Amino acid sequence: MFAGCQVTLRELRTEFMSVRVRFAPSPTGQVHIGNIRAAIFNWLFARHEGGSFLLRIEDTDLERSTPEAIATLLEVMEWLGLDFDEKPPLYQTSQVQKHLAAAERLLAAGDAYRDAKGGGGEAVVFRIPFAAERIPGVSSVGTVDVPVHPEVPVQVSGKGVDYAGISKKGTPAPGGCCLAGCLDLQVLDAAEQVLFTLAGKEDAILRDGAEFSVPGAAKLRFTRRVISYHDEVKGDMSKPLDSMRDVVIVRSDGSPVFHLANVVDDITQGITHIIRGDDHVENTFRHIMLFSCLGAAVPTYAHLPMIVNAAGKPYSKRDGDAFVGDFRDNGFVADALFNYLSLLGWSPGDDREKMSRQELTAAFSLSRVLHASAQMDIQKLTNLNGQYIAEMPADEFLAVSREWLKRYPWAAAVSDSQLQAVGALMQSRVKRFADLEQWSYFFVDVPEYDEKVCAKQLKDPVVRAALQAIPALFAALPDFAAAGIEGAIQAACDQTGLAHGKLNQPLRAAVTGSGVGAGIYETVELLGRERTLARLKIALERY
RNA sequence: GUCUCCAUCGUCUAGUGGCCUAGGACACCGGGUUUUCAUCCCGGCAACAGGGGUUCGACUCCCCUUGGAGAUGCCA
Numbered sequence: 001m002f003a004g005c006q007v008t009l010r011e012l013r014t015e016f017m018s019v020r021v022r023f024a025p026s027p028t029g030q031v032h033i034g035n036i037r038a039a040i041f042n043w044l045f046a047r048h049e050g051g052s053f054l055l056r057i058e059d060t061d062l063e064r065s066t067p068e069a070i071a072t073l074l075e076v077m078e079w080l081g082l083d084f085d086e087k088p089p090l091y092q093t094s095q096v097q098k099h100l101a102a103a104e105r106l107l108a109a110g111d112a113y114r115d116a117k118g119g120g121g122e123a124v125v126f127r128i129p130f131a132a133e134r135i136p137g138v139s140s141v142g143t144v145d146v147p148v149h150p151e152v153p154v155q156v157s158g159k160g161v162d163y164a165g166i167s168k169k170g171t172p173a174p175g176g177c178c179l180a181g182c183l184d185l186q187v188l189d190a191a192e193q194v195l196f197t198l199a200g201k202e203d204a205i206l207r208d209g210a211e212f213s214v215p216g217a218a219k220l221r222f223t224r225r226v227i228s229y230h231d232e233v234k235g236d237m238s239k240p241l242d243s244m245r246d247v248v249i250v251r252s253d254g255s256p257v258f259h260l261a262n263v264v265d266d267i268t269q270g271i272t273h274i275i276r277g278d279d280h281v282e283n284t285f286r287h288i289m290l291f292s293c294l295g296a297a298v299p300t301y302a303h304l305p306m307i308v309n310a311a312g313k314p315y316s317k318r319d320g321d322a323f324v325g326d327f328r329d330n331g332f333v334a335d336a337l338f339n340y341l342s343l344l345g346w347s348p349g350d351d352r353e354k355m356s357r358q359e360l361t362a363a364f365s366l367s368r369v370l371h372a373s374a375q376m377d378i379q380k381l382t383n384l385n386g387q388y389i390a391e392m393p394a395d396e397f398l399a400v401s402r403e404w405l406k407r408y409p410w411a412a413a414v415s416d417s418q419l420q421a422v423g424a425l426m427q428s429r430v431k432r433f434a435d436l437e438q439w440s441y442f443f444v445d446v447p448e449y450d451e452k453v454c455a456k457q458l459k460d461p462v463v464r465a466a467l468q469a470i471p472a473l474f475a476a477l478p479d480f481a482a483a484g485i486e487g488a489i490q491a492a493c494d495q496t497g498l499a500h501g502k503l504n505q506p507l508r509a510a511v512t513g514s515g516v517g518a519g520i521y522e523t524v525e526l527l528g529r530e531r532t533l534a535r536l537k538i539a540l541e542r543y
Numbered sequence: 544g545u546c547u548c549c550a551u552c553g554u555c556u557a558g559u560g561g562c563c564u565a566g567g568a569c570a571c572c573g574g575g576u577u578u579u580c581a582u583c584c585c586g587g588c589a590a591c592a593g594g595g596g597u598u599c600g601a602c603u604c605c606c607c608u609u610g611g612a613g614a615u616g617c618c619a
Contacts, residue, residue, distance in 0.1 A: 026619065058619075070569035115617095123617050165544070173544045234548070239618070243546045243615085251617040280615045282547060305549080305612095315596040320609045336557050340555095343568095347556055351567045370556085373612065390582075429581045486578085504578040 020050025020272045021086070024262070026058040027069040027202035030323040032074045034277060034307045034315055035378065036339045041304055041375060042275045043082050044342060051532035053082075054269055055089035060096075060261065076324045080334050081357065095265055102294055103249055110206070111293045112249065124250035125159075126260075128178040128289060129239060135292045137228045138241070145188075146220040146242070149173075154187050154220070156198065157211040160245060161185065163220065175344065179205070181242030182222035190218040200221075227285050231271070233369040239285045247286050251440040259283065263290040266299060270534050274301045275366070278373070279314075303364045305345045306373045314373075322376070331404065331433030336385040344374040354387055386431040398423050404433045410444045416441070421526050425518035438514070442526060446538060447513035452515045457509035458543040466496040467510060467540060470535050480529045482521040489521070510539035 023039040025031065032469055041072035046053035048450040055075070059065035077084070111129060133137040149153060149172040152164035162178050164172035185198040194215045204210040221303045228238035249260035256264075266274065281303050291298045308403045315322040327337050348355070348363040348371075353361070389397065398419055405419075406409035430436065430516045441447035458464060471489040474480070489507065490500050508520045511532050517523055524532050 060618080125617095169544060175545070237547075245615080247618050253617080255617090255619070264619085279613055279619090283619095285547090302550090308612085310554090314612080338616065343555070345555095351555075353555090353568055372549050374556090375554060379567065380555065383569055386581090415599075426581090431581090489578090501578045508579065513581090516581080532548065537586080 005323075015274055018268050019046060019049040020054060020265070021046045021051065021275055022054040022056050022269055023082070024056040024058050024075060024265070024276075026061055026065065027073045028061075028064045029066070029069040029072055030325060031073055032315060033324060033327075033341070034320045034400075036076065036080065036082075036324050037307055037344060038059050038275065038277055038304055038339060039077065039082055040340070040341055041346070041364075041369070044301075044361055045083075045273065045275060045366060046309065047361045048364045052085040054086055054271070055084040056092060056265055056269065057089050058092045058146070058258075058261070060092050060255070061262065062093075064281045065093075072325065079328060080324070082337055085483075090269060091263065092261055092265060095268065096256060098268060099264050100250065100254075101260050103256065103260060106249070106293060107294070107534070110304045113461065115159065115248075116252070121252040121254075123248050123252045125246045126249045126286075126290060126293075128180040128244055128286075129248050129293060130183065130206075132180050132183075132225055132227070132241060133290075136298060137288065137290050138225055139228070140223050141240075142224060142365075143221060143244075144224045146222075148175075148176075148187075148217050148220055150216055150218055153215040154196070154211045154217045155211065155213050156185070156187075156196065156205065158205050158209060163217070165167075169280065177242040178309075179408045180245050181244060182220060183223070183225070185220060185222045187214045187217045188219050189222055196359055215244050216533060225402045226497070227288065229284065229288055229298070229301060231284075232300060232304055233364040234281070236369060237281065237284070239282070249290075259286060259290065260280070263287050263294065267291070267294060271299050273302060275304065278303050278306050284443040289480070302369070305370055306428045307344055308373045308375050310375065312375065331435065332381065332385050333388045333433075336388040337381065340381045340384050341389075344376065345370045354384060382421075382431050386490050388430055389430050389433075394420075394427070397427050401431065404436055405439075408437065408440065410440050414443055418526075425522055425526070429518070441512045441514065442523075445531070445534075447511075447535065449513035449539065449542065450509070450515060454509045454513065454539060454543045456516070457506040458539060460506075462496050462498060463503065463506045464540065466498050467506060468521065468534060469495050470507070470536060474529055474533060477529075480525060482519075482525045486521045511535045513539075 010151065021042045023042050024358060025035055025039070035365050038441050040170060040365070043053050055077070057065075057070060059074060059191060061105045075242070085523075104127060105110060107114070107124060108129075112126050115125045128136060147166050149164040152172050155162040156179075160176055161182055163174040165399050167173040172256045179198075184199070185196075187196040189195055195217055196212060201210065201212070205212075211458050225241045226238045227241060228236060231237050247257075247259055249257050251257060284301055284303070288298050301537050309315050309322070322453065324337075328334070335357070338357065339360070342355075342360050343363075346364070346368055348359075351366060352359070352363075391399070398416075401423055405414060423424050426439065426440040458467075469492040470488065474485070477488055489503055492498075504520045505515065508517065509515060511527060527535075
């Protein structure tokens with residue numbers, strides 16, 4: 001009677017359990033653009049689903065995980081508006097006992113073993129389960145033959161099967177897999193004679209540590225099993241077990257390895273969806289097994305494509321300009337960066353690009369995330385940033401500007417009214433707040449003169465004559481306002497036979513030192529009569 | 544080497560077999576508005592990596608090639 005009512009575990013989960021996602025950075029002092037994009041997608045997904053966005057600080061690298069580094073991380077997240085639920089965040093170092101207990105449990109269940117292969121003491125190694133069928137997603141796909149190089153003996157032990165494959169040149173190429181990868185292994189020679197059969201020897205190998213060395217083999221024959229899962233962005237993914245090896249989960253110094261810590265913490269935090277970078281896809285197969293062996297439900301995975309630099313390579317720690325803090329320090333607006341980053345590897349499906357957080361949240365879906373890596377385009381970001389700045393209410397723009405100007409000594413004494421006047425003239429011209437550096441000519445006594453611009457604009461003798469006429473004309477102005485200033489400048493042109501407007505750029509060069517800026521009449525008004533005349537004098541002497 | 548992915552203008556992307564003469568955005572190049580610059584408006588340049596299939600029909604599906612990335616750690 002319930003036919004047609006079947007639901008998968010995943011559907012059940014999305015149906016009845018609220019979504020819980022996490023951002024799990026290791027605090028290294030600087031937050032990488034690729035990392036924060038992962039955080040943004042997690043945040044967007046959680047907010048879209050009405051679920052929880054958790055923060056876990058993977059601070060197990062004691063050398064790099066300083067309090068300052070953690071503070072930087074928190075600060076950057078706050079700046080971008082990535083508010084997380086369930087404070088305080090989970091610090092991974094506080095979970096070590098839990099990680100170790102999990103390793104003990106795996107050991108007790110026979111899903112892990114100790115191995116002294118490296119230096120020091122014994123490490124704990126997770127064994128890809130022999131009875132892999134108990135892991136969701138594992139299936140057999142048929143018998144395969146793997147050629148091996150006859151000069152190198154095939155080694156079979158509890159740690160797996162080691163053999164040499166055959167390279168294109170015919171030389172031995174190192175190969176090997178976990179024991180579970182080739183459950184019913186047979187080792188054959190060139191004449192198809194069976195040299196070794198794994199069946200029946202499992203106990204001896206696993207329990208008693210028996211090891212076998214089979215020389216003269218030509219091929220391995222076994223039933224291939226693959227582990228598959230559905231990735232919310234990449235689709236169906238699978239990997240043969242015989243391409244996997246057992247994985248170290250506790251180092252010989254007793255510290256838990258990433259794979260263990262990560263999975264245990266995800267279980268602890270009740271994570272339902274793991275949304276992370278592409279570079280973790282391979283780990284996923286192993287993590288799924290860990291979840292299962294630890295008796296936990298496997299979460300839903302979604303792997304995001306990477307953000308790459310102009311050379312097409314993933315940003316490395318050396319790409320200094322890819323840190324979130326650097327974007328802030330260059331005058332990018334948090335909302336603009338957030339907006340831009342959300343559009344890297346994702347789009348709403350229509351032509352919208354400038355989107356508010358509400359719009360992004362409403363439109364976000366993992367199924368629209370792209371599969372290919374994306375290259376960051378600073379020019380497009382800058383353009384978007386300019387749009388955000390242009391649309392800022394004037395008082396907000398002034399508040400941010402005021403804050404930004406603190407870094408320039410020449411802006412120390414700027415009054416609110418001055419700032420307001422300059423802001424009104426300049427807001428539409430600002431792409432990044434770093435551009436405010438060019439506002440200095442409004443406030444200093446003598447501007448920095450652009451040699452080329454000034455030399456060019458102040459060369460013509462007629463122009464110079466007209467500029468010489470300006471002081472007297474300005475002096476005659478009853479009030480020093482844009483309209484009157486314009487009239488005076490035109491009068492200077494008339495006196496010297498210059499067409500109206502031809503004096504504007506030379507005057508700009510002389511009083512601002514620059515070739516670009518807001519309207520010159522308004523600029524001169526702002527500068528005031530005295531400063532304008534003083535600069536005019538200096539410029540004419542200098543050029 | 545092996546494994547896992549990926550591939551549309553320079554860049555970000557739309558495109559789920561006929562709406563594609565492939566759309567939008569940034570950048571770039573023209574033109575207009577403006578006293579310069581910016582804004583704004585109009586226009587232009589520019590892409591389905593290559594080769595095979597499947598199909599009446601392929602950017603879309605399949606295969607191969609090429610190119611790229613990641614993984615293959617007692618890093619995370």
